[in-house]
Structure formats: C-alpha cells, structure tokens
Amino acid sequence: MLGTLLTLTQHFPVLRLRFTLQLQAQAQLPDFKGSMFHGWVGQAIKQHDEKLFYILCAEHEGGQPKPYAIKLTDEHQQQWQKGELLSFDLMLFGEAVHLSQRVIDALSEGVRLGIGEYTSQGRSPVKLLSVASVLPGRILPGVVTTVLQDWINTELTDGQCELALHLKAPLRLKHKGAISADFLPELYELNRHICRRLSQLTKFWVADEPTLLNALYTAQPRLGEYQAQHHCYFENWQRFSLKQRAKQPFGGLKGMLSFYGDIAPAKPWLQIGQVLSVGGKTTFGLGHYELIG
Known part of the structure; x- marks a missing residue:
C-alpha cells in the first residue's frame, strides 16, 4: 500500500x-x-x-x-x-x-x-x-x-515510536460538520484529513485518475495501539471579510498533539500534511504544523 x-x-x-x-x-x-x-x-x-x-x-x-x-x-x-x-x-x-x-x-x-x-x-x-x-x-x-517525495521519509521503523505535531498556526478541522473548540483529533482522524487534502489536490492539479485516487484511500496507514496526549487550546481569532462586510471567526487549535505507540506507518502521511498544510483556510496560513519524530 x-x-x-x-x-x-x-x-x-x-x-x-x-x-x-x-x-x-x-x-x-x-x-x-x-x-x-x-x-x-x-x-x-x-x-x-x-x-x-x-x-x-x-x-x-x-x-x-x-x-x-x-x-x-x-x-x-x-x-x-x-x-x-x-x-x-x-x-x-x-x-x-x-x-x-x-x-x-x-x-x-x-x-x-x-x-x-x-x-x-x-x-x-x-x-x-x-x-x-x-x-x-x-x-x-x-x-x-x-x-x-523529497519532503518525506518512507523508511519505516519497527516497534514503538513517538510522533508529535507542533501546531504553528491554528488548525481548523470540522467535527460533525462544524468547527468545535472541544474537538481534539485522534491520529487516525488526522490521517483521514491529510489523505483527503492530498487526494483533492491530486485530482485537480496533478492527475485525475480514479484508480489512483481510490488506491490512495486504501493506502492509509494501519495503526496499532497507541497513547495520545493533547496539550492544546483554542485560539479564537477573527478577520474582517470584505466580501461579507463583517468580522468572520477564524480560530483553531494551537499547541501540541503527541502520540506514542505502534504508529510508525503514519509518519510519511504526517510529513505530507506538514508540506500541504491541513484543515481549513490554508491559503491564509492556517493548518501549518511542524512534525517532531
């Protein structure tokens, strides 16, 4: 895969x-x-x-x-x-x-x-x-x-590993159709968002090949048991929208998401997310993180 x-x-x-x-x-x-x-x-x-x-x-x-x-x-x-x-x-x-x-x-x-x-x-x-x-x-x-591929390391390691995301800008992920200040994503949810981001950019800007896009979803990493620690807060920004002529909510999660366990297959996906940025408002600088691990 x-x-x-x-x-x-x-x-x-x-x-x-x-x-x-x-x-x-x-x-x-x-x-x-x-x-x-x-x-x-x-x-x-x-x-x-x-x-x-x-x-x-x-x-x-x-x-x-x-x-x-x-x-x-x-x-x-x-x-x-x-x-x-x-x-x-x-x-x-x-x-x-x-x-x-x-x-x-x-x-x-x-x-x-x-x-x-x-x-x-x-x-x-x-x-x-x-x-x-x-x-x-x-x-x-x-x-x-x-x-x-220049930005990722595809050499998988065996055994337990630790990965952390330092959220450099607010991360806006929808949960049940809305941005929630209480939603703390699990690793499999981050992988899903990264896969969707990669798939959409690929479809419209690289190659619109249904077989490749379908295979991409099946290639998502299989994770073993792991522990998660969230050291996050919700930074509630606003920006003035010229189109709406009003201030619009613009916040998201800041802080650090840490994972430890049988999660090595997730590393290349998290490296991809580090390059592409994840979640909403990436053209405004949101969704940018640094991967530790």
Whole structure:
C-alpha cells in the first residue's frame, strides 16, 4: 500500500517560495499576518494578471481546492521599524508550479500596493528584497522545484515510536460538520484529513485518475495501539471579510498533539500534511504544523 503513496509523491510537484520584504517606514501590522498576506497576494495577482487570479484564487465548483498555501514564520511582532525584514512562504502545488514566474512578476509589481491596513497615508510601503526556494535542509536563490517525495521519509521503523505535531498556526478541522473548540483529533482522524487534502489536490492539479485516487484511500496507514496526549487550546481569532462586510471567526487549535505507540506507518502521511498544510483556510496560513519524530 505504501507503493501507491510513493508513486504519487514522485509525480507531485511542490514549490516553496520565500518572499522577503523590507519595510520602508515604521508600521503597525497584525499579530497573525496570514490574512494580511492572503489579501495582498490576491490583490497583487488580480491587478497584474486576471487570468492567473482566476486560476489560483477564484472559487471553482466541484470542491476544487486552491493550489497554494501560505506558511508564516513565528514572528508575531506588531510594531515594526523602517528597514526591518518580513518574510512569508508561498507554496505552489501540482500544475501551479509552472505559474511561478507569473506569480513572482505579480508580487514584484504588488509591492506598490503596500501592506497592512489603510491609513491616511495609505498602506505601509515595502520593497521586495529577495525570492528564494526553500528545500529540505537548505534555501537556494531563485526558483527550484521539488516533488513531494523529497519532503518525506518512507523508511519505516519497527516497534514503538513517538510522533508529535507542533501546531504553528491554528488548525481548523470540522467535527460533525462544524468547527468545535472541544474537538481534539485522534491520529487516525488526522490521517483521514491529510489523505483527503492530498487526494483533492491530486485530482485537480496533478492527475485525475480514479484508480489512483481510490488506491490512495486504501493506502492509509494501519495503526496499532497507541497513547495520545493533547496539550492544546483554542485560539479564537477573527478577520474582517470584505466580501461579507463583517468580522468572520477564524480560530483553531494551537499547541501540541503527541502520540506514542505502534504508529510508525503514519509518519510519511504526517510529513505530507506538514508540506500541504491541513484543515481549513490554508491559503491564509492556517493548518501549518511542524512534525517532531
């Protein structure tokens, strides 16, 4: 069953671009900057390349996921000085990696929009200093595409093992059709969400092959007995939606999920989730975690 996963990850392109901006004046920016970067990226692409905006950012029918995700650093700083550097990562998946130069061109032009909230002087001015590619274990200048298999370790270990997820951004998983502050996912539930995320991205952006997609679900790991510890809290954020003209709930689980036992087959799946991000609002930077183990 692992063979199906290996075959897919060998043909699943991944590009992780790191954009580094320099503030050109003092600025006050939000604590969590995912919504800010989501809005800036969308606006920059829309103004520069309408066709690209339709491909990457528009809502499509049939459950088609957007082929990108935003990942943020741990920087929660709100008061910024002129000259300070601010970075974020933009992940492109599947066929979307071939659009990378158009994305870079759009964001290069988009710096004239500034970032952050509007003030009487407009938004905070910024300069794009660099675009680099984040690879497993190193960062290189320019555009360097990988495949999903480069990010996972398929060598399974025997016996007991310990795995933990450090939730770097809120994790929004639905339980019984709704986001619940009391829902703490078990490992098999995390695997199911990761499998669904991988399957949907594969169907629309890599290869719409029903046989492969069906085999992917049957390839989910079989887990033995394990113990779970949850050190989590619900971070209840809100963001202002221009479409709804109102504040929308934007929270999720933060903290750490730990598992110990006969769970080694889950490791490559959790590594995939680490790359793709999991749950809702991944284009806003949510669902990002670091795997320990």
